[in-house]
Amino acid sequence: MCPSFFTARDVGFPIDFLAALRSRRSGKLLKTPLLMRLLAGTHSFHEKSGLWNGCCLFAFLVIQAAVAAGQAAPGEWPLVTPSPRLEWPVRGPFLIGAQFHDFQNYSNVPYLHGGIDLRAPVGSVICTPVAGPVTVSSYQIDAGRSPLRFQYRRWPFGSRSGGDTRYVEVAVTDAWGQTWMFRHLDAVSIPGEVLRRSRTSEPLATGTPLGTIVAWHQPVLPETATYHHCHLEVVAPDGTYLNPALMMAPLLDDIPPQVHGLWLVRNEEERVFPAGPDGWPVVDGDIDLVAAITDEMPGSRYRHSPFRVRTRLLALTASEPGELLPWLEVLRFDRLPVTGDRTQLATVIYKERVRVGEQVITSNGEMGPRFFLLTLTNGDRRRGYAARNALPTRALRDGRYRYEVEATDLAGNLASATLEFEVRNR
Numbered sequence: 001m002c003p004s005f006f007t008a009r010d011v012g013f014p015i016d017f018l019a020a021l022r023s024r025r026s027g028k029l030l031k032t033p034l035l036m037r038l039l040a041g042t043h044s045f046h047e048k049s050g051l052w053n054g055c056c057l058f059a060f061l062v063i064q065a066a067v068a069a070g071q072a073a074p075g076e077w078p079l080v081t082p083s084p085r086l087e088w089p090v091r092g093p094f095l096i097g098a099q100f101h102d103f104q105n106y107s108n109v110p111y112l113h114g115g116i117d118l119r120a121p122v123g124s125v126i127c128t129p130v131a132g133p134v135t136v137s138s139y140q141i142d143a144g145r146s147p148l149r150f151q152y153r154r155w156p157f158g159s160r161s162g163g164d165t166r167y168v169e170v171a172v173t174d175a176w177g178q179t180w181m182f183r184h185l186d187a188v189s190i191p192g193e194v195l196r197r198s199r200t201s202e203p204l205a206t207g208t209p210l211g212t213i214v215a216w217h218q219p220v221l222p223e224t225a226t227y228h229h230c231h232l233e234v235v236a237p238d239g240t241y242l243n244p245a246l247m248m249a250p251l252l253d254d255i256p257p258q259v260h261g262l263w264l265v266r267n268e269e270e271r272v273f274p275a276g277p278d279g280w281p282v283v284d285g286d287i288d289l290v291a292a293i294t295d296e297m298p299g300s301r302y303r304h305s306p307f308r309v310r311t312r313l314l315a316l317t318a319s320e321p322g323e324l325l326p327w328l329e330v331l332r333f334d335r336l337p338v339t340g341d342r343t344q345l346a347t348v349i350y351k352e353r354v355r356v357g358e359q360v361i362t363s364n365g366e367m368g369p370r371f372f373l374l375t376l377t378n379g380d381r382r383r384g385y386a387a388r389n390a391l392p393t394r395a396l397r398d399g400r401y402r403y404e405v406e407a408t409d410l411a412g413n414l415a416s417a418t419l420e421f422e423v424r425n426r
């Protein structure tokens with residue numbers, strides 16, 4: 001289906017033009033994507049939809065041109081929020097097992113999840129929320145710590161024996177070239193018609209059943225129920241991982257994130273600056289701000305990373321009080337990689353551990369309880385991220401300062417915390 005709303009402010013598109021496109025929206029939407037029909041040489045779509053679909057194609061080309069012209073850098077594929085938003089693929093109730101942006105470190109390999117785990121009973125029907133050509137694959141994950149990597153190896157479903165029968169993926173490519181992947185479907189449940197179309201490239205219509213959720217083999221703690229789930233992942237043509245939650249109907253969530261702690265460490269080090277005699281840490285040189293932030297969803301004991309985090313720095317010294325660094329959106333996980341590889345990025349955004357006196361606090365992204373330490377001074381979405389980035393306190397006057405941190409989840413629930421400290425370089 002044709003998305004009808006752009007988050008254009010992110011990418012510098014001609015917003016007025018897109019608004020004009022929007023206003024021409026026809027009430028009827030295509031049952032199959034225009035691009036595919038054009039490629040297939042068929043022109044049987046409804047007359048009234050023609051104009052709107054032509055606009056969709058044109059907008060798509062505008063996006064492509066913007067990417068090509070460098071206005072939208074690779075990895076900044078514009079996330080399109082359809083209106084109305086799409087239906088979630090699970091027919092029936094489901095819970096979130098892991099969010100798109102959750103830090104994970106199964107097998108001690110740090111990476112960002114990149115998809116959303118939809119927990120639902122075995123046999124729950126999965127339907128495609130978008131129309132387009134379909135592929136069916138088996139796959140395995142190739143992940144390791146040295147060199148740090150997290151990749152998928154795929155082969156056509158049924159083309160060879162062996163492999164993990166839980167690792168079956170049905171993928172539908174929408175009109176924008178975005179590929180919607182539905183993983184952990186029961187191989188025997190995939191309808192014959194879907195398998196047939198995967199060989200002929202005939203498009204599937206929105207809402208077509210793709211199969212049912214396969215039986216998982218174990219729970220993911222702290223939940224003790226077996227972790228039956230469908231992993232939903234959306235990848236743009238330029239390789240950007242998109243957060244599906246921003247394209248789907250909003251989920252009910254009234255639980256705000258929690259900030260468990262804020263600490264300062266020397267750049268890229270683990271030991272936190274201890275509190276001085278006056279009760280606040282005394283720091284010098286290049287420092288990192290590290291935050292422990294988690295979020296929860298109703299009906300589940302899993303913890304997630306916050307969706308968005310912003311910080312600002314205030315000077316508290318009497319001679320020169322005020323806002324030193326205004327609010328900066330440090331993290332917003334509407335896409336991955338923000339810049340660079342998502343595995344490398346995980347090690348820059350997430351901090352593996354901090355040492356608070358004798359206590360060691362660690363990030364945990366596998367069996368629960370999950371816990372997330374985030375470095376908030378390693379960059380932001382526009383400048384990119386690097387471990388060497390820090391707050392250079394030598395550029396500041398000696399004196400007292402306060403970091404303020406705000407974290408929000410996808411529903412906009414807010415948590416905030418502050419940390420006061422003293423800079424003493426001279």
Ligand SMILES: [Zn+2]
Pocket residue numbers: 098113115116117231232
């Ligand atoms: Zn998953």
